[in-house]
Amino acid sequence: MLVGVLALQGAFAAHELALAECGVQCRQVRVAADLDGIAALVMPGGESTTMSRLLTTSGLFDPLGKRIADGLPVFGTCAGMILLAAEVLDGRPDQVSFAAIDITVRRNGYGRQVDSFEADIEVPKLESPFHAVFIRAPKVERLGAAVEVIASHQGVPVLAREGSVFVASFHPELTPDYRLHSLFLQEV
Amino acid sequence: MSSPDSPTARATGTYPVKRGLAEMLKGGVIMDVVTPEQARIAEDAGACAVMALERVPADIRRDGGVSRMSDPEMIEGIQAMVSIPVMAKVRIGHFVEAQILESLGVDFIDESEVLTPADEAHHIDKYKFTVPFVCGATNLGEALRRISEGACMIRSKGEAGTGNIVEAVRHLRSIIGDMKKITQADSAELFEWAKRLQAPLSLVQEIAETGWLPVPMFCAGGIATPADAALAMQLGAEAVFVGSGIFKSDDPSPRAKAIVEATTHFRDASILAKVSRGLGAPMTGIGMDEINQRFAERGW
Numbered sequence: 001m002l003v004g005v006l007a008l009q010g011a012f013a014a015h016e017l018a019l020a021e022c023g024v025q026c027r028q029v030r031v032a033a034d035l036d037g038i039a040a041l042v043m044p045g046g047e048s049t050t051m052s053r054l055l056t057t058s059g060l061f062d063p064l065g066k067r068i069a070d071g072l073p074v075f076g077t078c079a080g081m082i083l084l085a086a087e088v089l090d091g092r093p094d095q096v097s098f099a100a101i102d103i104t105v106r107r108n109g110y111g112r113q114v115d116s117f118e119a120d121i122e123v124p125k126l127e128s129p130f131h132a133v134f135i136r137a138p139k140v141e142r143l144g145a146a147v148e149v150i151a152s153h154q155g156v157p158v159l160a161r162e163g164s165v166f167v168a169s170f171h172p173e174l175t176p177d178y179r180l181h182s183l184f185l186q187e188v
Numbered sequence: 189m190s191s192p193d194s195p196t197a198r199a200t201g202t203y204p205v206k207r208g209l210a211e212m213l214k215g216g217v218i219m220d221v222v223t224p225e226q227a228r229i230a231e232d233a234g235a236c237a238v239m240a241l242e243r244v245p246a247d248i249r250r251d252g253g254v255s256r257m258s259d260p261e262m263i264e265g266i267q268a269m270v271s272i273p274v275m276a277k278v279r280i281g282h283f284v285e286a287q288i289l290e291s292l293g294v295d296f297i298d299e300s301e302v303l304t305p306a307d308e309a310h311h312i313d314k315y316k317f318t319v320p321f322v323c324g325a326t327n328l329g330e331a332l333r334r335i336s337e338g339a340c341m342i343r344s345k346g347e348a349g350t351g352n353i354v355e356a357v358r359h360l361r362s363i364i365g366d367m368k369k370i371t372q373a374d375s376a377e378l379f380e381w382a383k384r385l386q387a388p389l390s391l392v393q394e395i396a397e398t399g400w401l402p403v404p405m406f407c408a409g410g411i412a413t414p415a416d417a418a419l420a421m422q423l424g425a426e427a428v429f430v431g432s433g434i435f436k437s438d439d440p441s442p443r444a445k446a447i448v449e450a451t452t453h454f455r456d457a458s459i460l461a462k463v464s465r466g467l468g469a470p471m472t473g474i475g476m477d478e479i480n481q482r483f484a485e486r487g488w
Binding site for chain 2: 078092107135136
């Protein structure tokens with residue numbers, strides 16, 4: 001199975017390492033031709049406004065949007081979650097999003113870097129807690145009816161899915177624990 | 189919303205949290221800005237962060253005198269203008285300037301040789317801070333000493349304010365070249381490497397295993413064109429800092445956008461050709477034999 005990793009900007013290399021540990025082949029996705037033949041896509045953390053701009057200039061936004069609408073499984077972490085959300089608060093007015101999961105997220109909703117944190121979160125689908133790293137993380141402020149919450153932290157959803165679109169406000173690629181990548185791949 | 193789960197431990201300012209932001213900036217362009225308006229232009233162009241400072245390095249070089257941390261009011265003006273991470277510089281060893289920047293909620297501190305050093309022997313103990321630090325390096329030993337002091341990101345120094353990429357290339361090749369050699373060394377030779385580099389043995393052993401620094405390495409100092417940014421990336425830098433190269437050029441906005449695209453598509457020559465067209469004149473730049481102050485020599 002070939003899994004794409006959006007490689008416009010951000011922590012894509014860390015996701016590639018995690019996916020390789022899960023035993024799948026990866027391809028960096030920067031232009032539309034890179035989408036050919038991928039069975040799933042990971043959208044990494046990074047700067048969502050930067051990725052938004054590069055999605056437009058690279059011509060990737062429309063073809064990728066079509067693949068997602070056609071059911072391409074996607075896992076968006078942090079900035080990737082922002083790019084997939086139906087509604088983005090505190091974003092730039094020209095910021096694009098795929099509106100692939102019916103949630104509202106607030107950019108940097110947990111604060112600046114000095115407020116970034118790590119914490120154990122309970123993930124009922126896993127046998128033991130997952131150690132999660134939150135970096136200038138987006139905060140989920142609204143959930144659509146079709147959205148399933150997979151994990152919360154202090155009452156706020158931090159891992160969720162709608163159909164084959166998975167989002168996390170933290171960074172599972174920053175810890176050597178690949179259970180959430182595996183969970184996503186199982187659903188592909 | 190789901191019902192509140194039991195509160196779990198929540199730790200800020202840890203090494204993984206600090207290093208994590210460096211990871212998020214990979215593949216991006218961090219732009220020097222001196223006003224909120226320039227910060228807006230940088231964010232509009234797709235910068236992944238801005239570096240707030242009083243004067244760009246080219247002006248520091250021209251004006252001379254002592255160069256210090258920026259006015260907090262100016263930094264707050266930039267924080268209010270943009271939503272991307274805001275970095276700012278402190279003088280080497282000036283831990284009080286760093287305390288002030290941390291209290292402002294700056295996202296990353298650059299302990300920078302571009303400013304006039306405050307301490308001729310000691311860099312800041314960066315473990316004491318919640319905010320992450322980046323430091324410059326001209327060679328692997330310098331990089332590892334900064335990491336041992338708690339730096340979460342290294343940038344090759346290059347020669348800031350020159351618009352000349354030659355020093356950045358020298359430093360990248362030196363750092364990466366030595367890492368390649370270390371991966372070929374046997375375990376006994378690693379002791380000698382640690383001595384020669386004046387760096388902790390444990391970090392040298394880690395490089396022998398992984399082939400890379402334990403933190404991201406970006407490139408700074410002399411990038412003036414999209415091709416310069418792509419050159420740094422192809423040589424192995426994981427992101428780029430652009431200082432004077434944007435706002436000392438004829439037309440900053442299109443140049444900033446082009447450098448962002450070049451950093452993403454750094455291996456695609458046809459995209460590089462496309463984005464390099466019609467940008468107007470880059471900053472004039474200066475040759476290394478024309479300068480009398482090498483910023484890169486500051487730091488120990």
